[in-house]
Amino acid sequence: MIIQQPGIQPEIAIQALPDDERVWVPQAENVWFRPLLLNTVTGSWCNLLRVRKSGVLSRHIHPSWVVGYVIEGAWRYLEHDWVARKGTFVYEPPGEIHTLVVDETADHATEMITFFNISGAMVYVDEHGRQTGYEDVFTKLQMCRTHYERVGLGAGYVEQFVR
Numbered sequence: 001m002i003i004q005q006p007g008i009q010p011e012i013a014i015q016a017l018p019d020d021e022r023v024w025v026p027q028a029e030n031v032w033f034r035p036l037l038l039n040t041v042t043g044s045w046c047n048l049l050r051v052r053k054s055g056v057l058s059r060h061i062h063p064s065w066v067v068g069y070v071i072e073g074a075w076r077y078l079e080h081d082w083v084a085r086k087g088t089f090v091y092e093p094p095g096e097i098h099t100l101v102v103d104e105t106a107d108h109a110t111e112m113i114t115f116f117n118i119s120g121a122m123v124y125v126d127e128h129g130r131q132t133g134y135e136d137v138f139t140k141l142q143m144c145r146t147h148y149e150r151v152g153l154g155a156g157y158v159e160q161f162v163r
C-alpha cells in the first residue's frame with residue numbers, strides 16, 4: 001500500500017508522443033487523438049490531435065475556450081485565412097465555429113500533430129448551425145475504453161489519464 005504524503009498528488013508526467021501506435025484513438029477517417037488528461041471534474045481534456053491529409057475534423061462549435069500548440073505539420077480552418085504551423089499557438093474563443101483540415105493551402109502538409117486543451121464540449125453542427133453530434137470528456141473516455149480494449153491494451157489503460 002502506498003501511503004500518500006500530504007501535498008504529494010498523483011500527477012501525470014508522460015511522453016506525449018507515444019511509441020506505441022495503439023495509443024492513438026481513431027475518431028474519424030485520417031483523424032486520431034491521444035489522450036493526456038481527461039478531467040471529469042471540470043469537464044475538460046488535453047490531447048494530441050493527429051490529422052493526416054484529406055482528414056477533416058467536422059464543423060463544430062466550442063461553448064467554452066480552447067487552446068492549442070502545433071507540434072508537427074500544418075493545418076487550417078476553412079473559416080479563417082491563417083495557417084497553423086509547427087510552433088503556432090492557437091486560442092479559440094467560446095462560440096467559435098470552425099472546420100479543421102490538412103490540405104494544399106496548409107503548406108501542402110501531409111500530417112499535423114497539435115496539442116489541444118479543450119474546455120466543455122465540441123458540438124458538431126451542419127452548415128445551418130444545427131447540431132449533428134457532440135463530444136465531451138465522457139464520450140472521449142468511452143472512445144478510449146472501447147479502442148484500448150479492441151487493440152489489446154485493455155479498457156483500463158485509459159484510467160491513468162483520468163482525474
Ligand SMILES: [Fe+2]
Nearest residue numbers: 062066092098
Ligand atoms: Fe475546434
